[in-house]
Amino acid sequence: MKDVVIVGAALAGVTAAGTLRAEGYDGSITVVGDEGVGAYARPPLSKGVLAGRDAPESVVLPALPEDVSVRHGVRAVGLDARARRVLLDDGGALRFDGLVIASGSRARRLADDGRPGQHVLRTLHDCLTLRSSLAGRPTVLIAGAGFLGLEIAATCRELGLEVAVVDREPPLRRALGRTLGDFVADAARDNGVEVVVAHSDSELIVDDRVRGLRTAHGRELRADVVITAIGDLPNVEWLDGSPLATRGPLRVDDRCRIDDAIVAAGDVCAVGGAARTPHWHSAIGQAQTAARALLHGDAAAPLPHVPYVWTEGHGLEVKLCGTLQPGVEPVVVEGSLEDRSALLQWLAPDGEPLAAASVNHRMPLARLRRMARPAPAASGPP
Amino acid sequence: MSDARVELDRPRCEGHGMCEDAAPELFRLDDDGVLEVLAERVAPGLVLKAENAVRLCPVAALRLTR
Numbered sequence: 001m002k003d004v005v006i007v008g009a010a011l012a013g014v015t016a017a018g019t020l021r022a023e024g025y026d027g028s029i030t031v032v033g034d035e036g037v038g039a040y041a042r043p044p045l046s047k048g049v050l051a052g053r054d055a056p057e058s059v060v061l062p063a064l065p066e067d068v069s070v071r072h073g074v075r076a077v078g079l080d081a082r083a084r085r086v087l088l089d090d091g092g093a094l095r096f097d098g099l100v101i102a103s104g105s106r107a108r109r110l111a112d113d114g115r116p117g118q119h120v121l122r123t124l125h126d127c128l129t130l131r132s133s134l135a136g137r138p139t140v141l142i143a144g145a146g147f148l149g150l151e152i153a154a155t156c157r158e159l160g161l162e163v164a165v166v167d168r169e170p171p172l173r174r175a176l177g178r179t180l181g182d183f184v185a186d187a188a189r190d191n192g193v194e195v196v197v198a199h200s201d202s203e204l205i206v207d208d209r210v211r212g213l214r215t216a217h218g219r220e221l222r223a224d225v226v227i228t229a230i231g232d233l234p235n236v237e238w239l240d241g242s243p244l245a246t247r248g249p250l251r252v253d254d255r256c257r258i259d260d261a262i263v264a265a266g267d268v269c270a271v272g273g274a275a276r277t278p279h280w281h282s283a284i285g286q287a288q289t290a291a292r293a294l295l296h297g298d299a300a301a302p303l304p305h306v307p308y309v310w311t312e313g314h315g316l317e318v319k320l321c322g323t324l325q326p327g328v329e330p331v332v333v334e335g336s337l338e339d340r341s342a343l344l345q346w347l348a349p350d351g352e353p354l355a356a357a358s359v360n361h362r363m364p365l366a367r368l369r370r371m372a373r374p375a376p377a378a379s380g381p382p
Numbered sequence: 383m384s385d386a387r388v389e390l391d392r393p394r395c396e397g398h399g400m401c402e403d404a405a406p407e408l409f410r411l412d413d414d415g416v417l418e419v420l421a422e423r424v425a426p427g428l429v430l431k432a433e434n435a436v437r438l439c440p441v442a443a444l445r446l447t448r
Contacts, residue, residue: 011438018434041442058394059442065433280440284400310398317396362415365399 001097001295002027005086007076007238008102009033011042011280012266014061015287016100017068023295029068030094032086034075035123038063043280045127046151047312051158052131056124076103079242084261098261098294101239101250102287105232105267105278110143110204110213117209119227121152130227134159138224141212143202145171145195147311149229150184153193154313164194164221166202166213171195175309176320179329180344180357183337187314196221232278234268249276254302256290263290271303281308306373308365315340319365322346322355322372333371335361345371385448386424388432390417394443401444404435 004020006013009031017029033039041059048054064070078087085093107120119130134140140156142149145167156163165171171188172181189195200216204226212222234249244250250264254272257263265286267278285305292300310319330344337359346355356371388408397415401408407428410418424432424446436444 014437015434018430018437022430022434039437041440043440044442061437061439061442062433062445064437281398281400284403284438308398310396312396319398362397364411364413364415365397365402366411 003096004029004098005094005096006031006100010039012102012283012287014039015284016291019288019291031070032074033072036073049127050155076238081242101264102266103235103268105234108231108233110228133225140225141223142227144229151313157191166196177324187316191314255293256286257293263294265290279309318359320357321369324355386429387422387447388419389445391443394441400438401435405431
């Protein structure tokens with residue numbers, strides 16, 4: 001292999017590039033990214049950067065080494081799989097022996113007609129646009145009470161703004177389970193956030209711009225600024241017309257492969273028959289696995305993934321490793337939720353660990369991870 | 383000896399441990415989840431690893447300077 005092309009210059013793309021070099025690959029690497037800036041840390045966009053505490057430049061991650069060619073502001077618009085070429089929006093094309101698809105995802109919106117007044121928070125640009133909209137002390141309405149929605153709400157409270165969040169279901173039940181999800185939602189309420197559970201989809205109230213949300217029961221919620229934080233959609237449209245064309249995520253095997261020459265990583269893909277896990281930590285593991293699979297094929301290790309997510313706000317810092325099962329609630333291993341500092345563990349009916357979470361409870365991540373998976377057959381001390 | 387040095391912006395660090403996974407020779411979360419930089423000066427053989435590690439911090443708290 002002597003020419004690798006990476007579509008996507010965010011975390012998954014740059015991690016794949018770095019891993020190829022770390023694995024000793026010394027051929028050419030070309031990374032194309034449509035954003036016009038280098039990779040940056042996304043988690044602070046809903047927190048410090050939005051609040052104005054952190055400068056936008058402070059989230060930009062260190063650049064790739066000079067032996068990697070990075071083309072910012074260039075978009076991949078097509079794949080010629082037979083000729084092994086990626087087609088670019090500037091009319092050019094890049095030939096490859098190996099391709100890493102890390103084209104990411106974009107914010108899902110309630111209405112896609114470009115009507116003004118509907119904010120999303122996905123990119124640094126989105127963040128700065130929203131930040132300037134918050135400067136005039138508006139009232140804020142957030143559709144979606146997941147991690148992102150509740151983090152934005154926390155930042156709004158920090159800025160002294162009146163804020164409501166609306167969701168179909170009680171916040172974070174799917175992500176954190178009933179016990180911990182409800183605990184975080186209560187912390188948001190105590191922090192002054194109005195949490196509205198609508199039990200079905202809401203629709204936007206729109207005139208010349210987006211004004212608010214109308215629930216299925218006809219309740220109207222209006223605000224000066226309306227933000228949708230209802231998840232993301234994989235960027236796969238550029239693959240239309242190729243054998244990889246799909247309307248869902250790009251499905252890859254447990255080594256992140258589509259075939260021997262094409263791998264994928266990050267928010268665009270779903271690994272090994274599981275659902276997509278569009279999170280920072282997943283993108284890293286997938287990019288490393290994908291890069292190694294491109295170089296070593298079946299000899300590369302499959303994705304060794306224990307999911308890890310975290311959220312911060314309303315006075316809480318929550319870190320969760322592992323995968324929850326519906327109906328399984330955690331046991332408290334240390335501390336207590338009443339005291340707002342706890343270590344929780346979820347156990348399957350057969351007693352095997354499924355997941356573990358720390359709540360305002362600093363500890364090594366490795367320990368949290370060990371508590372989130374079955375003990376290996378022969379293991380050292382915990 | 384390489385001149386590369388790890389710089390940690392400690393107030394930013396949230397203890398997610400991604401750097402530790404990527405370069406355990408250089409980073410370690412202690413018992414309280416506080417990040418220790420094990421060798422501020424990076425040995426030449428570890429520079430590539432260090433570069434990769436600082437590039438995946440979810441809060442951009444790490445830099446490599448030379």
